[in-house]
Amino acid sequence: MNDRLQQIIGQSGNPREVRTGTQDDMVYAHIFDAILEQRLAPGTKLSEEALGEIFGVSRTIIRRALSRLAHEQVVLLRPNRGAVVAEPSLEEARQISFARRIVERAITELAVDHATSEQIANMKRLVREEQACFDKGDRGSGIRLSGEFHLQLALMANNAPLLNFQRSLVSQTSLIIARYETGNRSHCSYDEHNQLIKAIEQRDKARAVELMMHHLDHIDHKLNLQDDGASGDLHAVFSHLIRDRKKGAS
């Protein structure tokens, strides 16, 4: 287990820039990315001791990082039973999707008002990077960059509370995508991201909002939120058997 974690987190797949700041941030960011890039599957146990060994820090640091992640609902902290990567339920996924519609609408409108040309250029670069990741098959980094796009949008909105909320929502959405996205359909959101940026650049608020809403619709439709993918609910998993039996009986 210890070795598995080591291997997963160690393989910093993308040679992302060396993290600056304190140890906390470093640990936090590494675990965060590993989760969003699906190198750590939902439900994986995150042992404090194992992580401490991996990062070469004491459990105190790990604890703080896990606490932060728990606050963003990315990991679940079970008292006396350690931390696990969160497994958003279908109901949670629906609530998050709803909340995002509320927030993204407001953010989009604000972004149209406040975006600077520099920021827009930045966003375009980000989308290109995202596309590159999907093109070369790096789905994990793609999902992360896709989330980054929505985060940068929130940054342009110039509203700190909304930005914080968005961060939590985007993280959880990435987790949901990791868990529920149907395998065959690829997650190619970069095209819609591009259109959105164009609308913002033209200061077309109505169109930008409309594009954003459609974009969120597409994200939802790519997921099979209608039925639980692989839950622990045995009744749901074997519901077809029950249906069949009832049919036979009738």
Next chain:
Amino acid sequence: MNDRLQQIIGQSGNPREVRTGTQDDMVYAHIFDAILEQRLAPGTKLSEEALGEIFGVSRTIIRRALSRLAHEQVVLLRPNRGAVVAEPSLEEARQISFARRIVERAITELAVDHATSEQIANMKRLVREEQACFDKGDRGSGIRLSGEFHLQLALMANNAPLLNFQRSLVSQTSLIIARYETGNRSHCSYDEHNQLIKAIEQRDKARAVELMMHHLDHIDHKLNLQDDGASGDLHAVFSHLIRDRKKGAS
């Protein structure tokens, strides 16, 4: 300083029910209430050691509580320099006010859809309690209960992410009220709260939303967000002198 804190937090002014749950929660709730009830002014330093002595727990517990409060933006955690009660700036206050409009609208609509009669009765009780506090001059508890009202509303909305966000926004709003509310006008929101509950009870969504928006308007107008009350901006503080001098020169 140690003694001051002891005195402030110890005087559990309102004989609120004995906190249940773990030590963390107890410490968190006590500090939280002390801040919202203005027994701890914005800017007050929160020494870990002093708090540990007051609550009879080690710094580990205090640290966790402070970390939670920091996540809700109620206290500010300055690296290597300890924690202080947050002092929302005017700009932050405006952003929070904006974010609340977005969230409260959504919450109100959801509450109209989902509220049970039991929950509504609960809310009515809460408003009566709030009114009682203001009537007997307990402004601190009044502000807290007023916040509790908006939190219960979010609970009725049945959306966990929105509830979490609302919790952070309400806390910060209480802090802002504590800091910026003009002294003469009393904070008597219970009447509007009552009307709001009635509209929800009658499932009148349009009216409920309208009432909520007006309510938020009133909250804003009670504050003097136009000019910073007691900021560190010397130019703003002595602007009248500058005006006078210019007048004399012209």
Next chain:
DNA sequence: TCGTTCATAAGTGTGTCCACGTTTTACTGC
């Protein structure tokens, strides 16, 4: 000579780690 400023040093308080107690969990034997 007085006031200001910079440097140095003491003191307070946070950052980190480690060890112990307790809970949980897994395994083994009945």
Next chain:
DNA sequence: GCAGTAAAACGTGGACACACTTATGAACGA
């Protein structure tokens, strides 16, 4: 299948080191 035991992991408290703050004193300038 159940109970008991052992191992692993988490919860908590305390200790030490380091960073920051504050106070004291000396040097410079007015």
